[in-house]
Amino acid sequence: MKTRLFAFCVGALIFFGCAQKEIVFTQEKLCQVPIGSIMLQNIIKKEGNATISQNEFKDYLIQIINGTNCLEIVTEPKEDTYALNATYNLKINNSVDEKILSSESTHILNAQVTLSLSDNKQIRQEIGQSSIEVKDKEILGIGGKDKISREDEINAIKNSILLAIKNFISSLQAQ
Secondary structure, eight states, X not given: OHHHHXXXXXXXXXXXXXXXXXXXXXXXXXXXXXXXXXXEEEEEXXXXXXXXXXXXXXXXXXXXXXXXXXXXXXXXXXXXEEEEEEEEEEEEEXXXXXXXXXXXXXXXXXXXEEEEEEOSSOEEEEEEEEEEEEEEEXXXXXXXXXXXXXXXXXXXXXXXXXXHHHHHHHHHXXX
């Protein structure tokens, strides 16, 4: 009887002590040839919990734009070149629900990227958002060590950039 109870408790700790999280970044080419050109201008990091620097963000932005194969990055404006200003923000909210023998922690990461694109005719604003929630449970002080990682932050930012870029590309293709 004690062996079964012990096995049940260990099984419960393993099951409840593991957090469920997954945020994955994948990208594929969206166009055969570029359909527009952009010139990077300003990158602004809003107040928040971001550990991603503006230079890192710029590198991710360029990588994703080039990965779509839809937009050409230029250093000198051409006809119909869009000026791109980007703002990004990462917020992490943590909460703990404590009970007598256990506690449950919830960690929520919200990433938002705003791209302002303007040419001589119009100004467009595209927003991409990603979020991840990590829950972990401790029973009698065992388990519950999972948190939001830097890799989660990077993937959330990349997903947010990709969503905003895809929205912009869709609007260009609709013209």
